[in-house]
Amino acid sequence: MAKQKKHEKPGRPEGSYKYTVMEIQDAWQRYKSECKAAVKFEVSAGKVLRVPCPQVYTLADFQVFIGTTRQTWSDYRDRAEYAEVITGIEEEVLACKGSALLNGRGSTAGIIFDLKCNHNWIDKQQIEAKVDVTSVEVKLVPATAMTIATSEKEVEDSLQ
Secondary structure, X not given: OXXXXXXXXXXXXXXXXXXXXXXXXXXXXXXHHHHHHOEEEEXXXXXXXXXXXXXXXXXXXXXXXXXXXXXXXXXXXXXXXXXXXXXXXXXXXXXXXXXHHHHXXXXXXXXXXXXXXXXXXXXXXXXXXOOOOOOOOOOOOOHHHOOOOOOHHHHHHHHO
C-alpha cells in the first residue's frame, strides 16, 4: 500500500476543475436536447402512447446531469474564465421558467415557488397615495371657556 504524504489533501488539486468551459457548454446543449425530447406515456383506448412532454430547465437538474454540486457550481461562477458561460446558463434557465409560466407548461404554483425561492422574485404590491395639504387651521380655546354642545347645531356653530 502506497503511503500518502502527511499534508496532501485527497481529491482534485487546488484551483483545478472537473470540466472546461467548452465541456460545460457541450453538456448544457446535451441537457437541453434531453429536456426537449422528454416524453411521458399515457394509455388511451387500451394503447400506450408516447406523448411529447418537454421539461423546464432547472439548474439543480443540470447539476445532477453533469455530476456536480451547488457549491462546485458556485465555485465555477466565481472563476473569471467560467463566469460568462455560467451566467448565460443561469439566465437561460430563468428565461425558460418565465416562458413556462406564461405559456402554461409545468406546474404554475411550482414554478412561482421556484422563482421566489431561487431567483429572488417577489409579489409586488404598489400603493400610490397623493395628499396635498394647502393649509391647516388650528383654533385654540381655553378649556374653561368651552361649553359642551347638546345638539348638532351647537357643534356646527362652534366649528365656525
